[in-house]
Amino acid sequence: MPNCLRTCAGSVSRAGSDAMARMTMIEAIRSALDVSMGRDENVVVYGEDVGFFGGVFRCTHGLQQKYGVNRCFDAPINELGIVGTAVGMAAYGLRPCVEIQFADYMYPAYDQIVSEAARLRYRSAGDFTCPLVIRMPTGGGIFGGQTHSQSPEALFTHVSGLKTVVPSNPHDAKGLLIAAIEDPDPVIFLEPKRLYNGPFDGHHDRPVTPWSKHELSEVPDGHFALPLGKAAIRREGASVTIIAYGTMVHVAEAAAEETGIDAEVIDLRSLLPLDLDTIVASVRKTGRCIVLHEATLTSGFGAELTALVQEHCFYHLEAPIMRVAGWDTPYPHAQEWAYFPGPARVGAALREIMESR
Amino acid sequence: MTDQPLRFHVPEPASRPGGRPDFSNVVIPEAGSVRRPPVDIDPKEIRDLAYSIIRVLDREGQAVGPWVPDLDGDALIRGMRHMMTLRAFDARMQMAQRQGKTSFYMQHTGEEAVSCAFRIALGPEDMNFPTYRQAGLLIAHDYPLVDMMCQIYSNERDPIKGRQLPVMYSSKAHGFFSISGNLATQFVQAVGWAMASAIKGDRRIAAAWVGDGSTAESDFHAALVFASTYKAPVVLNVVNNQWAISTFQGIARGGSGTFAARGLGFGIPALRVDGNDYLATYAVAQWAIERARRNLGPTLVEYVTYRAGAHSTSDDPSAYRPKHESEGWPLGDPLIRLKQHLIALGAWTEERHKQAEAEILATVIAAQKEAEGHGTLHSGGKPSARDIFEDVYAELPPHLRRQRQQSGV
Numbered sequence: 001m002p003n004c005l006r007t008c009a010g011s012v013s014r015a016g017s018d019a020m021a022r023m024t025m026i027e028a029i030r031s032a033l034d035v036s037m038g039r040d041e042n043v044v045v046y047g048e049d050v051g052f053f054g055g056v057f058r059c060t061h062g063l064q065q066k067y068g069v070n071r072c073f074d075a076p077i078n079e080l081g082i083v084g085t086a087v088g089m090a091a092y093g094l095r096p097c098v099e100i101q102f103a104d105y106m107y108p109a110y111d112q113i114v115s116e117a118a119r120l121r122y123r124s125a126g127d128f129t130c131p132l133v134i135r136m137p138t139g140g141g142i143f144g145g146q147t148h149s150q151s152p153e154a155l156f157t158h159v160s161g162l163k164t165v166v167p168s169n170p171h172d173a174k175g176l177l178i179a180a181i182e183d184p185d186p187v188i189f190l191e192p193k194r195l196y197n198g199p200f201d202g203h204h205d206r207p208v209t210p211w212s213k214h215e216l217s218e219v220p221d222g223h224f225a226l227p228l229g230k231a232a233i234r235r236e237g238a239s240v241t242i243i244a245y246g247t248m249v250h251v252a253e254a255a256a257e258e259t260g261i262d263a264e265v266i267d268l269r270s271l272l273p274l275d276l277d278t279i280v281a282s283v284r285k286t287g288r289c290i291v292l293h294e295a296t297l298t299s300g301f302g303a304e305l306t307a308l309v310q311e312h313c314f315y316h317l318e319a320p321i322m323r324v325a326g327w328d329t330p331y332p333h334a335q336e337w338a339y340f341p342g343p344a345r346v347g348a349a350l351r352e353i354m355e356s357r
Numbered sequence: 358m359t360d361q362p363l364r365f366h367v368p369e370p371a372s373r374p375g376g377r378p379d380f381s382n383v384v385i386p387e388a389g390s391v392r393r394p395p396v397d398i399d400p401k402e403i404r405d406l407a408y409s410i411i412r413v414l415d416r417e418g419q420a421v422g423p424w425v426p427d428l429d430g431d432a433l434i435r436g437m438r439h440m441m442t443l444r445a446f447d448a449r450m451q452m453a454q455r456q457g458k459t460s461f462y463m464q465h466t467g468e469e470a471v472s473c474a475f476r477i478a479l480g481p482e483d484m485n486f487p488t489y490r491q492a493g494l495l496i497a498h499d500y501p502l503v504d505m506m507c508q509i510y511s512n513e514r515d516p517i518k519g520r521q522l523p524v525m526y527s528s529k530a531h532g533f534f535s536i537s538g539n540l541a542t543q544f545v546q547a548v549g550w551a552m553a554s555a556i557k558g559d560r561r562i563a564a565a566w567v568g569d570g571s572t573a574e575s576d577f578h579a580a581l582v583f584a585s586t587y588k589a590p591v592v593l594n595v596v597n598n599q600w601a602i603s604t605f606q607g608i609a610r611g612g613s614g615t616f617a618a619r620g621l622g623f624g625i626p627a628l629r630v631d632g633n634d635y636l637a638t639y640a641v642a643q644w645a646i647e648r649a650r651r652n653l654g655p656t657l658v659e660y661v662t663y664r665a666g667a668h669s670t671s672d673d674p675s676a677y678r679p680k681h682e683s684e685g686w687p688l689g690d691p692l693i694r695l696k697q698h699l700i701a702l703g704a705w706t707e708e709r710h711k712q713a714e715a716e717i718l719a720t721v722i723a724a725q726k727e728a729e730g731h732g733t734l735h736s737g738g739k740p741s742a743r744d745i746f747e748d749v750y751a752e753l754p755p756h757l758r759r760q761r762q763q764s765g766v
Binding site: 044070071075076078080081084085086087088091092093094108111112116119120121122123124125126127128129160161163184185229272273274276 | 549
């Protein structure tokens with residue numbers, strides 16, 4: 001995978017050891033939590049199955065043993081209660097980083113996220129604040145059916161007062177999660193679960209590539225934070241820009257390689273704040289743009305991206321902006337791969353946009 | 358076996374407009390008749406207290422029984438003055454809304470004792486997570502009346518910059534968490550705040566507040582689960598004022614005997630108290646606060662009271678309950694009852710009461726004048742339009758900077 005270490009962010013803040021280690025995304029997330037808990041005793045971690053067992057995806061494995069039950073503990077199966085208590089803790093002065101076991105389980109907590117966490121600073125004019133991180137595995141590709149596969153990012157980006165982050169690799173997952181925990185405002189941290197163990201490019205019929213073979217599995221051992229709101233260019237290209245995030249970054253790279261079309265792939269990393277400058281510079285250069293996400297199409301975050309590209313790059317566009325996204329249906333179980341916008345669909349869009357004038 | 362078809366059940370209040378007030382379903386025990394258990398009692402031993410009503414002041418204004426609190430005449434006079442201030446404040450602000458100086462107001466009439474007495478029992482470092490009908494928590498903690506009014510007027514001195522509906526105060530320094538306006542959401546946050554205090558090994562406790570109607574929200578039940586599981590140092594307050602706008606308390610309560618009884622299944626000790634009795638309210642608050650402070654965990658308290666006024670300035674209760682229902686309320690008026698007690702103690706007279714009333718009214722009017730000097734909703738000083746964009750985040754992100762530029766402020 002060429003060029004994948006190129007990032008737009010020069011300002012990686014790093015303290016302590018410069019040693020690097022190979023990590024999966026799970027290990028990188030665990031490392032971020034470990035580093036954050038070690039540096040700041042106000043960081044507490046809890047959620048369903050998160051304590052003794054270490055989480056159903058193992059992201060919190062060993063943290064209770066290392067930091068004690070006061071800092072990492074199991075919660076009742078009550079997402080409203082997990083987020084609601086975390087809002088109170090954050091107002092107290094702690095920095096809770098809670099886990100919602102699947103993003104699909106988030107809905108009972110939505111009122112606490114939208115009306116409370118996101119609004120506390122504003123409605124109290126800064127008297128009370130809510131430095132809170134809500135981690136949630138997101139996306140499909142694991143035969144999770146409609147309740148273990150959703151990508152609800154647009155439900156968060158639509159809410160003023162929230163930041164929404166989606167990493168696509170272990171390196172970013174660690175740097176962005178540490179930045180999220182240190183952020184003074186609530187951050188929704190969506191973890192593409194299909195990427196936990198390898199850089200999945202949408203070819204579900206091929207053997208899983210482990211992270212150890214990917215350059216972005218090389219992660220600093222110690223503390224490092226990536227600024228929220230800085231995109232990365234994963235693949236430089238001159239003909240068309242693909243704007244993606246999470247799993248779709250790898251799908252876009254694969255589609256570009258397979259079609260031989262000279263596509264530039266932008267990994268947003270953070271949807272809000274959004275790195276508009278990187279998007280605009282790229283589309284003005286290429287003159288073509290495909291917006292790609294796994295979430296359903298209508299009113300998805302891609303609609304916002306499309307509008308922004310239109311507003312800022314209209315006179316540079318040589319073709320209509322295209323969107324490739326999940327169909328506007330619930331996420332089906334057996335027909336998962338007919339739903340998932342894989343490299344074939346992205347490749348077809350690439351060919352189509354290159355023919356369009 | 359029965360051949361009867363199924364019947365759908367919708368509870369109805371005892372009386373509707375045109376009918377006679379009927380509170381025969383509110384069983385009132387004698388003042389002084391309910392026992393006072395030690396705070397470290399096993400909750401299983403006091404399940405009956407969730408179905409009774411703890412009362413201290415009897416019909417003659419005497420304080421009787423095991424719950425008589427340790428409050429001297431001066432402390433009670435201060436309590437009296439707090440309640441009188443809240444009532445006078447309500448009257449002025451209700452009128453200000455009618456005069457078009459603000460959009461909305463909510464009175465406390467009949468419920469003044471609950472928040473005024475509770476605040477006195479709480480420590481200075483503790484935190485309330487209030488609803489919109491607990492302004493006594495601010496008044497009894499000497500929060501400036503002018504600041505409250507500036508918030509109500511959304512004027513240039515509004516501490517929260519005109520962003521919230523009137524009465525949605527916020528003051529960290531006065532242990533008063535920012536009011537949301539979405540009901541019951543803060544009940545579970547209070548539990549989280551209390552958990553944080555315990556995690557840190559501090560000594561501060563939290564007080565959660567909710568009305569009878571909003572106990573039906575999932576947030577209430579989530580709060581009880583978390584408070585019970587983690588033995589959070591929190592007092593869970595349910596103010597049962599009988600009415601949730603037009604909906605009588607039986608719709609939220611359902612088949613449960615009382616709101617206090619909701620705590621029993623969670624192993625949370627639950628007390629029911631006469632919320633119109635300043636002394637009983639204080640004594641029960643003190644008991645629950647001591648339990649929290651001594652690592653004994655949460656207590657659920659139901660304050661039995663009555664919303665004598667309308668829900669808000671947008672509400673007319675004569676459309677759904679008998680016009681004179683409040684006169685039939687068997688627990689009386691909290692101000693009259695404390696006044697009667699102070700007179701019986703020899704600490705107060707009718708004349709002193711009248712003097713105090715006049716003095717308090719003058720103070721409230723002076724505060725109002727000062728507040729209006731900083732503007733009202735539709736005239737005078739206003740918060741800056743630029744403030745719209747501040748405090749959404751700690752730092753203004755690029756998209757909001759662009760929008761602020763566009764707005765031209």
